[in-house]
Amino acid sequence: MLNCLNYINGEWKAAGGHISNYNPADNRELVGTVPSSTPKEVEEAVRAAGAAKEGWVKSGSIQRGSLLYRAAEKLEERLDDVAACLTKEMGKTFAEAKGETMRGVQILRYYAAEGWKKDGDHLPSSDPGTLHYTTRVPLGVVGIISPWNFPVAIPVWKMAPAFIYGNTVVMKPATEAAVTAAKLIEIFDDAGFPPGVVNYVTGKGSVVGQALASHPEVDGISFTGSDQTGKVIAQSCLEQGTKYQLEMGGKNPVLVEEDADLERAVDLTVSGGLKSAGQKCTATSRVFIHEAVYDTFKKKLLEKVNSIQTGNGMKENTWMGPVISETQLDSILQYIELGEKEGATLIAGGHRIEDGAAAFGNFIEPTVFENVTSEMTIAQEEIFGPVLALIKTASMEEALQQANNTKYGLSASYFTSDIEKALTFTEKIEAGLVRVNGESAGVELHAPFGGMKASSSYSREQGEAAKEFYTSIKTVSITP
Template identity: 60%
Template sequence: MCAYAAGQVYLNYMNGEWTAASTGRTIPSLNPANPKEIVGYVQESSREDLDRAVAAAKAAFRSWRKLSGAERGDLLFKAAAILERRADEVAETMTREMGKTLPEAKGETLRGVAILRYYAGEGMRKIGEVIPSTDRDALMFTTRVPLGVVGIISPWNFPVAIPIWKTAPALVYGNTVVLKPSEEASVTAAKVVECFEEAGLPAGVLNLVGGYGSVVGQALAEHPDVSGITFTGSNRTGKQIGQIALTRGAKYQLEMGGKNPIIIAADADLDQAVEATVSGGLRSTGQKCTATSRVMVMREVYDAFKAKLLDKVSAIKVGDGMEAGVWMGPCVSEKQQKTVLGYIEKGLAEGARLLAGGGKPADPALAEGYFVQPTVFEDVTKEMTIAREEIFGPVLALIPVDSLEEAIELANDSEYGLSASIFTKDIASMLAFIRETDAGLVRVNAETAGVELQAPFGGMKQSSSHSREQGQAAIEFFTAVKTVFVKA
C-alpha cells in the first residue's frame, strides 16, 4: 500500500498487521471534486474490531512504556523522514479525498513532518522536578507516567496534521494508541499509519480502526481499557464523548467549534487586512475550526475595506484542488455542501444582503462536484443564524462597528471562544483586544486561522474542554503526575 491507486481497499491496522473488518463491509471514499471517482475503500468496522485493537494496544503498553523517551523519540524521527519522503503521495491522496488544494495539502503534510520531529525531541526533555521535603533525610520529586491506551478520534479537515499532533505526543510520552479517523479521510490516515509501520513501531503500539463514528467512535469512548480519549470535531459529538468519558472516569480532551471574529480598526493596513480575511475565512473552503467567520469593520473604513474584499473574492478560482491555479476546492461531501448552502439560504431569509457568491458555481465543469462559491454577506445583525452558528464553509459576514469596545463586545457575543484577530497599528488597541477577547488564540495583524506547532492550542467557552494541544502543553493531557518520596 505504498502508491496512490484509485479504488484500492485500505485495511485496518491492528497489532502490527493490516486486516479486514469483521463485518466484511467497506465504505467508499469519494473525491468531492468529482464524486464519480472512488479514492479508495476503507473498512466499516464493528465493536468487535475496536475491541481487538484496544486489546492489542493494552498488551503493547507493557513493553512500550518501559522504553526511554529517547528510544521512543528515535522512532518518531524515523517516521518523520518517511513521511517527508512520501509527502507528494500523501498530499495528493489528501487533495483527492477531502478536497483542499494540492499546495495546502503539501503544506499540511510537511507540517506533520515537523510535528513528528518536534515531539521526537520531547523524548529528551524533563518530566519532573525535585521538591524540597521537610524531612532532611528524604528526597522528594515528581515524574510523569503515561495514561495507558489512548483513543484518538480525528476529523476530516486536517487529515494529516491533527492525527499526528495527537498521536506523536501520546506515543513519545509512553502511551499506546487506537486511532479512529473520519470516514471521509481514512485513506489519508492509512497512509500516515504506513509511515509509522515502516519506521519500525512495535506491533500494537499504534492501531487504526476505520468505520462510522456512531459505532467505532462510540465504542472507543465507552471502552473500559481506554484510559484517555482526545477528540476534534463537532460540539454535539464532543459533548457526548465527554459525558461518556466522565461517567467511567476516563481522561478526555475535546477541541470543537468556533465562530471566529476579525476586527478591522480604522488605522489598519487594509490590503493586509483583506488578504488575511480572505485567507482566514475562505482558504480550505472555510473548513477550519479557526476560520474567520465574522468581520467587524470600523465604520469609517467599512466601504473601502468592502470594496477591496470583494475585488479579492471575485478573483478566487474555484475548482478541483489538483489543478494548478485553483485557490479553493470543494466542500468535503454532499452533506457538507448542503449544510453550507442551507446557511446561505437562512442568511437571505433573515435579511442579510448578499454581496458575493451565494450558491454553486455556474461553471458546468464543476456541476457534479461539491462546490460552493465564496460568499460574502453584509447587513448582518448579531441575532442572525449566520452570525451565531458555525457554518464550516466559505461564508463571511461583514458587520460595521463604531468603536473598538463595540467590536470586542460583538466578538465575545458567542458561545464559542476559539480564535480571534485584530488589524491595527495602535498599541493600546492591541493590548485591549488581547486582554478582553474571550478566545484561546488571539492574533494581532494576522488571520484567525493558524497556530504554530510549538505553541499551545485550544479554545474557551464551548470551543473546548479547556485543555490545550500541541507544544509542551501536550504533556499535561497525555501523562499523569506521580509524586515520589524516598526516605534514606
C-alpha cells in the same frame, strides 16, 4: 484506488463491510475504500494497545523519539504521495495539502526531541534525609478521534505526543478522510513501531467512536470535531472515569480598526476565511469593520473574493477547492438561504457552481454577506464553509461586545496600528488563540492550541502543553 484495511496489533485486517470515499472535486472518481468496523474491531484494537503499553513504556523516551524521527523521515519521503491523496479525498488544494503534510513532518520531529527532556523535578523535603521528586507517567491506552478537514496534521499532533510520553494509541479517523489517515499508519508501520503501539480502526462515529469513548480499558480520549459530538463523548468518558480533551467548533471574529493596514487586513481575512473552502475550526467567519473604513474595506475584499479561482485542488491555478461532501454543501446552502431570509444582504457568491466539470463536484462560490446582526443564525452558528459575514461597528468596544456574543471562543484576530488598542483587545476577547495583524486560522506547532467556552474542554494541545493531557504527575518521597 486504495482498498484500505484496519491496522491492529501490527497487522492489516479486514472488517465486515466497507465505506467508499469519492473525490469531492469529481464524484465519479473513487479514491478508495475503508472498513466499516464494529465494536468487535475496537475491542481487538484496545486489547492490543493494552498488551503493548508496558513494553512501550520500558523502551524509554529516547528510543521512542528515534522511532518518531524515523517516521518523520518516511513521511517527508512520501510528501507528494500523501498530499495528493489528501487533496483527492478531502478537496483542499495540493499546495495546502503539501503544507499540511510537511507540518506533520515537523510535528514528528518536534516531539521526537521531547524524548531527551526531563520528565520531572527534584523537590526539597522538610526531612533532609528524604529524597523528594516528581516524575510523569503515561495515561496508558489513548483513543484518538480525528476530523476530516486536517487528516494529516491533527492525527499527528495527537499521536506524536501520545507516543513520546509512553502511551499506546487506537486511532479512529473521520471516515471521509480515512484513506489519507491509512497512509499515516503505513508510515508508522514502516518506521518500525512495535505491534499494538499504534492501531487504526475506521467506521461510523456513532459505532466506532462511541465504542472507543465508552471502553473501560481506554485511559484517555482526544477528540476534534463538532461540539454536539464532543458533548456525547464527554458524557461517555465521565461515566467511565476516562480523561478526555475536546477541541470543537468556532465562530471566529476579525476586528478591523480605522487605523488598520487595510490591504493586509483584507488579504488575511480572505485567506483565513476562505482557504480550504472555509473548512477549518479556526476559519474567519465574522468580520467587524469600523464604520470609517467599512466601504473601502468592503470594496477591496469583494475585488479579492471575486477573483478567486475555484476548481480541482490538483490544478495549479486553483485557489479554493470543493467542500468535502454533498451533505456539507447542502448544509452551507441552507445557511446561506437562512441568512437571506433573516435579512442579511448577499453581496458575493452564494450559489453552487455547476458549470462544466464542476457539475460533478461539491463546489460553491465564495460567499459574502453584509447588513448582518449578531443575533442572526449566520453570526451565531458554525457554517464550516466559505462564508463571510460583514458587520459595521462604531467603536472597538461595540465590536468586542458583539465578537464575544457567541457560545464559541476558539480564535480571533484584530487589525490595528495602535499597540494600546491591541493590548486591550488581547485582554478582553474571549478566545484561546488571539492574533494581532494576523489571520485567525492556524497556530504554530509548538504553541498551545485550544479554545474557551463551547470550543474546548479548556485543555490544550500541541507543544509542551500536550504533556498535561498525555501524562499524570507522580510525586515520590523516599526515606532510607
